Amino acid sequence: MRRFSTAVSIDNQFRNRAQLARMKRGAKLAFLFVGFLGVISPFAAESADDVKAPANYRKWFHVNSMYVDKTSPLFDVLGGMHSVYINSTGESALKKAGPYPDNTILLDDLYDVTLSDGSYVEGPRKALAIMVKDKKKYASTGGWAFQAWAGGDPKKPLVTDPVKQCFECHQARKDQDYVYSTYLP
């Protein structure tokens, strides 16, 4: 299966607005850390270098799981099994579909899968992606910092331009405070 780190070069794939429209329809996906487009803008927004991957998130509230199959136009970048979590700061806001208070963290833990007799079973971690809310600090990206790490390795950050790589797509969810995930009873 194609590794996440090799997928960053497929930038043009996500420039197609028809695909974006489909993504919106598909859209319980957590927070489409869309594309890691690999485009470095000369006017890059703050790169969220200060954002760290949190510990113990697997005991945060589990928002949902989603499997992105190879038939998806997003497969190269987002293919695999997603498990989305939210910290306690954001839990009650999730149930109202936002707005989220400062210090809310949403996290998407993405695993490669193997197919065994019709069951898609998780293998190695492909990436870990987060959104961290701070209305003032990250005002240029809807009040959210975006970051992701290949394989979940803190030494392998993937987001260098959160506007191009993340926020351009998340803007479509302004009505939900830029969050794709919705509460699942």
Place this chain on the structure above:
Amino acid sequence: MRRFSTAVSIDNQFRNRAQLARMKRGAKLAFLFVGFLGVISPFAAESADDVKAPANYRKWFHVNSMYVDKTSPLFDVLGGMHSVYINSTGESALKKAGPYPDNTILLDDLYDVTLSDGSYVEGPRKALAIMVKDKKKYASTGGWAFQAWAGGDPKKPLVTDPVKQCFECHQARKDQDYVYSTYLP
């Protein structure tokens, strides 16, 4: 999509040993609450009527997620998106693949999914299934109680004969204290 409550009648499907062998190979599945076979044995073991669905499990340690597709021989009963949790009592035992202490609870939250442009997105809950450890009380089923509820509704228990409906398959994982799930870093 076929509802869980209608699937209980497909008992013969799981009597095929070849299928069971495949299930074992496929087997990071949490705790195959296999079959809800719908077979009432005249010598039924304790029915675990006292087992209740726990609250707040979505903040327990999230063990893994798995998607069982329509191409699986298990689809009718187990098709959908599984999210598996373990309570704090069992967490450290999970990392050693058992044995599990008394009062360990494993829970499988199963959702129907809809397919949208290659992404499998969770819809309504199909079933909630648990295993509760008590070595003495449930000695006849490996020290585990098994129960499940259609749609997660406590008024709709599905397990009436834990030996036939659950334990016969879980015996294959005796080396892991009868638990299919394994720890995912």
